[in-house]
Amino acid sequence: MPEAATLPTRREEAWRYSAVDRLQGVPLDNWRAIDLAAGETFRDTLVIADGAGTRPTELHRWRVSVGEGATCELFAVLASAEYARLEIEVTLHKGAHFELGGITVGGRETVREFVTRVVHAEPEATSNQTVRAVHWGRGTGNFLGNIDVVRDAQKTDAAQDFKGLLLEKGASVNAVPQLEIFADDVKCAHGASVGQLDETARFYMAARGLSPELARRLLVQAFLGDALVGLDDEALRETLMDTALAKVDANL
Amino acid sequence: MLEITDLTAEVGGKQILNGLTLTVKAGEVHAIMGPNGAGKSTLAYVLGGRPGYEVTGGSVRFNGLDLLDMEPHERAAAGLFLGFQYPVEIPGVSNLQFLREALNSQRKQRGEEPLTGGEFLKLARDKAALLKLDPEMLKRHVNVGFSGGEKKRAEMVQMGILDPKFAVLDETDSGLDIDALRVVGEGINAIMRSPDKGVLLITHYQRLLEVVRPDKVSILSAGRIVQTGGPDLALRLENEGYDAVMADA
Numbered sequence: 001m002p003e004a005a006t007l008p009t010r011r012e013e014a015w016r017y018s019a020v021d022r023l024q025g026v027p028l029d030n031w032r033a034i035d036l037a038a039g040e041t042f043r044d045t046l047v048i049a050d051g052a053g054t055r056p057t058e059l060h061r062w063r064v065s066v067g068e069g070a071t072c073e074l075f076a077v078l079a080s081a082e083y084a085r086l087e088i089e090v091t092l093h094k095g096a097h098f099e100l101g102g103i104t105v106g107g108r109e110t111v112r113e114f115v116t117r118v119v120h121a122e123p124e125a126t127s128n129q130t131v132r133a134v135h136w137g138r139g140t141g142n143f144l145g146n147i148d149v150v151r152d153a154q155k156t157d158a159a160q161d162f163k164g165l166l167l168e169k170g171a172s173v174n175a176v177p178q179l180e181i182f183a184d185d186v187k188c189a190h191g192a193s194v195g196q197l198d199e200t201a202r203f204y205m206a207a208r209g210l211s212p213e214l215a216r217r218l219l220v221q222a223f224l225g226d227a228l229v230g231l232d233d234e235a236l237r238e239t240l241m242d243t244a245l246a247k248v249d250a251n252l
Numbered sequence: 253m254l255e256i257t258d259l260t261a262e263v264g265g266k267q268i269l270n271g272l273t274l275t276v277k278a279g280e281v282h283a284i285m286g287p288n289g290a291g292k293s294t295l296a297y298v299l300g301g302r303p304g305y306e307v308t309g310g311s312v313r314f315n316g317l318d319l320l321d322m323e324p325h326e327r328a329a330a331g332l333f334l335g336f337q338y339p340v341e342i343p344g345v346s347n348l349q350f351l352r353e354a355l356n357s358q359r360k361q362r363g364e365e366p367l368t369g370g371e372f373l374k375l376a377r378d379k380a381a382l383l384k385l386d387p388e389m390l391k392r393h394v395n396v397g398f399s400g401g402e403k404k405r406a407e408m409v410q411m412g413i414l415d416p417k418f419a420v421l422d423e424t425d426s427g428l429d430i431d432a433l434r435v436v437g438e439g440i441n442a443i444m445r446s447p448d449k450g451v452l453l454i455t456h457y458q459r460l461l462e463v464v465r466p467d468k469v470s471i472l473s474a475g476r477i478v479q480t481g482g483p484d485l486a487l488r489l490e491n492e493g494y495d496a497v498m499a500d501a
Contacts, residue, residue: 199303200340201340201341201342203300203302203303203324203340204339204340204342205342205350205354206301206324206325206328207301207302207325207327207328207333207334207336208350208351208354208410208414209328209329209354209355209357209358209361209414210325210353210354211325211357211361212323212325214353214357215325218342218345218349218353219345221344222342222343222344222345225344226344
């Protein structure tokens, strides 16, 4: 079958940690286009949660063009499907802003990932990506983030921040930040770290009467909260947080 | 109220407590003083149940319960409060959320009804005022960005809100200036001075003991209580030093 020949493999950088065997029969060329005119403000969310409508593979590929001075804010929680992937290609025009807040949570053998390419195509655009991953069992969370700053895109301000929290031995996270910068007057920041729950904090919380489950919940909530700081809609923020926390609570 | 008998404990394979025996009765403030490395903080952590502090012998009874058989959060719910020498920062969790969850978790374990948001907020504001802590600080994340003095004051506000039966305070006076020391000392008096409560006050300095008048003072050395006396013992230590006082004993 010709389709099989076109399936990505793990040799490709953008699919390096993906569950590529789960792409069989999944249409790959379904790109959603988001085109924002100059000055426009746009916000959208993607929530992959347990439910009848959730498929074993949730592949979402979005191509975003943010016009001059426009703002695009995307917030996503990947908390279900055997393999969930949100891939975003963003082109930023002059003075545009792109914001991504992403959360992956999962256990068993699941793979959940964000793959982004943010192209600063014109000067003075800003971008901010914050991704938090909490995994257990043999679950995997990935963030592959590319930032391209073209030659004329002076005064670019791009930031990318990833943190992984592993609740059990056997879980893993992968972070691959890639920055290609061809302009000289730019600010680009990126950071990636991985760790476990802070034992000192857990004891402190226990000493105040919190059960181990409650302490873990509070610490996970605080950890994930960073990804939603840029979301100014409190009700929506709570909905997203509750979805992620419910997944952790139900499985540990 | 608290009966420690022949307690031995080790940390990282090294024995720190060597048969420590100590009783604190209800209504008493018992100060523990001792040179560096004597095992003061280890005693506090063993009582709190910190992982890594392994009890190898002896017993601790707390109001008739076997304290060493309980999980740390169960000890708290039973009325034990451990004041930390270095209060821990918890980014992303506000003091109000932390303390409300902690108090209601304790109440649940005791079979009591949880406090409502309004009831809790009033309680928190009252205790902050008692300890002269700016109530705005309760909205901030637990101990994050607090100065040393603010952290200790916040510990005392936590103690006021949780209203324990017994407090183990590990060098609560370290890092405090003279004014803060007085506020914290008076806070301890206001919260814990009661015929049905007890305090184990671990300290290096006589100064806190001038505000919180202890009923008894014990010297801890090499993992054991080597001498117990009245408040005058603390004064002698301040004037003559540990070596001289212990040589007389």
